[in-house]
Amino acid sequence: MGNFCYICLSVTSHYHIMKLYTGKDINKLTELIPANSGVFAIIDNKVEDYFSAMKNWKIFPLRALESSKTLGTAAHICSWLMENKADRDCFIIGAGGGVTTDLAGFVASVYKRGVRFGLVPTTLLSSADAALGGKNGVNHLRVKNMIGTITQPEWVFQSPVFFRTLQRRVFTEGIAEMLKTFLIFSPDLYAFCVSFFKSYNHRNPSEKEERLLERLVRECARLKMEVVKKDERDHGERMVLNLGHTFAHALEGWAAANHRKILHGEAVAAGIVASAKAAAIMGICPKSLASELSEDFHSVGLKTSFGVSFSKIFNTMQQDKKASGEILTLILPLGIGNVARYLITASDLRKACGRLVI
Ligand SMILES: NC(=O)c1ccc[n+]([C@@H]2O[C@H](COP(=O)([O-])OP(=O)(O)OC[C@H]3O[C@@H](n4cnc5c(N)ncnc54)[C@H](O)[C@@H]3O)[C@@H](O)[C@H]2O)c1
Structure with missing residues (x-):
């Protein structure tokens, strides 16, 4: 072989x-x-x-x-x-x-x-x-x-x-999903990946x-497959893979409606940083985490904000597939290698994140 x-x-x-x-x-x-x-x-x-x-x-x-x-x-x-x-x-x-x-x-x-x-x-x-x-x-x-x-x-x-043969922008958006997986499961590989991609041609x-x-x-x-095999239907453990995705999918919906081009991985990078900011506002992670992640993502060529205010994506966030009635499930980072599932009502989310710009 x-x-x-x-x-x-x-x-x-x-x-x-x-x-x-x-x-x-x-x-x-x-x-x-x-x-x-x-x-x-x-x-x-x-x-x-x-x-x-x-x-x-x-x-x-x-x-x-x-x-x-x-x-x-x-x-x-x-x-x-x-x-x-x-x-x-x-x-x-x-x-x-x-x-x-x-x-x-x-x-x-x-x-x-x-x-x-x-x-x-x-x-x-x-x-x-x-x-x-x-x-x-x-x-x-x-x-x-x-x-x-x-x-x-x-x-x-x-x-x-x-x-x-990938365009630079398309290659770079892929780094976001890799960093997401390592951010959830492996602080060592996360750190390695950040430094590897800084200079990868x-x-x-x-x-x-x-x-x-x-x-x-x-x-x-x-x-990824380790967690998929424990929860293929995505009712429990697999949900951690959605880190940043509730924000990201809403941002992509906003971009489609406004003729703006935001690639999926780019939205995921911005969504992860927004999740870290939301977690800090809710008092469950240090404020420094969002800036640390932002710095890492910038260093490999990823933007972390598209200047979209939270109010513009809030309605779409409520249509997230993981939402159940008024309750949304967010995956929030508590640190590198540590994420948690967090249930929040739509009105509490709006109160907490009202001033975020994503
Ligand atoms: N099913 C899942 O679990 C899952 C997870 C993450 C993302 N997604 C979905 O994946 C999609 C994003 O995927 P993507 O970023 O690969 O986008 P894509 O499929 O749009 O590809 C990006 C661009 O690269 C071009 N391309 C593909 N391979 C190429 C190559 N080798 N050389 C040159 N050009 C090439 C494509 O034509 C396209 O223009 C989104 O729709 C997202 O929702 C699904």
Whole structure:
């Protein structure tokens, strides 16, 4: 297998084993396709060239935009599958950033009531986060991921080779989700990551640096899947992964409504800092934490504020999927390596955060 390695991550509730493959040789993907299955690949049109050797795949080239992560696009892909006679034994591949892997996973989990699928994340963000954990979905009425499923792919194939062609801004937003995971679970890896990314040149990394990045992404995936396998349906422990996300999703909703471009990872960085500020206002973490995190995020190229006042995103925050009636569930940082789930009424949240600018 050469430098192609895999780890099994079992999600016990479904007796399902998701295999995580990592390696530089993209052609190894052909070994992962089940025998006698037609392959239908939904591929981000910016990465199609990487797959030019896959002559037997039927390809749906996707123009991956957050605004195209919709039921309409999912229905369009289903029509294409039907036209191309994809049967229940077909194998779907989603290759691209988080928009593509979320959409492809969603289509695979509903087409003919569900067919087998594998994901090939090609952004840092989708490799370290979006393609892992089985959450698939689309946005609806400007609310992020409002319609979706939790279905695990058979495998995820990660390769750092894809990152070399990413725009700087897209590469950098991926760092935010990695820092989030390490901030929750591993202060040592968090600190290591901050210093590693300060000088990482993603377009022209040395062999050694790229190998290190591959290991960091794999470690990030392992930490995420450890918690996913304990709480696949996201009713308890898994919620910690939403650190910063209630603010982030609301900020993304605001951006979509106001024709502003804020990438998911950028919103997550701002959301984490906003959560630290909220936690300090509530007296559950030191005031210095927000500035410490802000400094770390800036040092790797991430902005932490978009100048949006809390009142502009408050209504969208109330539509968060984790909200139950008047009560919102926030994941708040108490320190590096220490986060807590916090239930708060919408009116108390408004009182506490009314003056925040995110
Ligand atoms: N399912 C989950 O658990 C989960 C977790 C986090 C984020 N997400 C979702 O992921 C999405 C964000 O993902 P993303 O940041 O990867 O965005 P994306 O899919 O929009 O990709 C960003 C840009 O990079 C381009 N691109 C992709 N791979 C490339 C490559 N190798 N070289 C050059 N360009 C490339 C894409 O065409 C796009 O323009 C959001 O919709 C978010 O909600 C899902």
